[in-house]
Amino acid sequence: MLLLAVDTATPAVTVALHDGTRVVAEESDVDARRHGELLLPAVDRVLAAAGAGSGDVTDLVVGVGPGPYTGLRVGIVTALTFGSALGVPVRGLCTLDGLAYAAGLDTPFAVATDARRKEVYWARYADARHRVGEPAVDRPADIAEAVAGLPVVGAGAALYPEAFPDAREPLHQSAAALAGLAAELLANGDGGSEVGGEVGGEGGGSRARGAFLPPRPLYLRRPDAQVPKNYKVVTPT
Missing domain, CATH: 3.30.420.40 (ATPase, nucleotide binding domain)
Known part of the structure; x- marks a missing residue:
């Protein structure tokens, strides 16, 4: 292998x-x-x-x-x-799940990565191998209560210490x-x-x-890049 x-x-x-x-x-x-x-x-x-x-x-x-x-x-x-x-x-x-596995924790914690737009992608874990529920994207302040008292692994936690006071590595x-x-x-x-x-x-x-x-993107929200709604159409004469 x-x-x-x-x-x-x-x-x-x-x-x-x-x-x-x-x-x-x-x-x-x-x-x-x-x-x-x-x-x-x-x-x-x-x-x-x-x-x-x-x-x-x-x-x-x-x-x-x-x-x-x-x-x-x-x-x-x-x-x-x-x-x-x-x-x-x-x-x-x-x-x-990869970040959670790298953290190696055997007690409950969460993982949060930077989702931009002042949001984080996050999920809760029972331990390094067991995720609880599905990943989500939210503003840090909106999930602070849901992860209160838990260590939070990842760069998203480090970016918002007011919502995630117990930020942990790996980032x-x-x-x-x-x-x-x-x-x-x-x-x-x-x-x-x-x-x-x-x-x-x-x-x-x-x-x-x-x-x-399946090897398909897990986006959770629409892409940042959008096709302009009111662009000028140029057609040949």
Whole structure:
């Protein structure tokens, strides 16, 4: 097994390789404006560091968000393209689940990432492997009561200390954590949703060891970029 994990749902462009036992190579670069430029070179470097080629990859996992529109698509499209070219399954994982797994907490907490527009993407967790309910996007002040007394992991918590006084690291997503979570799921026989397979549901409640999702963007709201409503139409004479 050689699992390639990528995530571009946050400012971190992050890539990792997992051999089923451990992470054998990883790389992360925090740059919210250069996802498209940074991802493929990072994949090449991680493969080279592991002494592997793209043909050695047997599985792909990609963070599906929630995250901003453009950056999130870079990772998903890249993973789907690799999967199609290599003929290997592509599975999605909630980006917040990766952050929760990296936190390693065994008591209740929450994860919050920056959603821009003075909002955060967030979810609550019973522990590092069990999410409670579905991810959401809200203003920090509107959820302060819901997470009161809980540690909150992620850059969203650090941005709004008045709403999240117990902010914790890690701030950014790690493909190494995403790969570790995926490897656990696969080792326990949870193939989950993948390209070409059955599309699993996203029901609420506590999720044991996270859950694979279809490799489709989890946006939660409309994109920031909009087509102008009153633009001048120029037609040939």
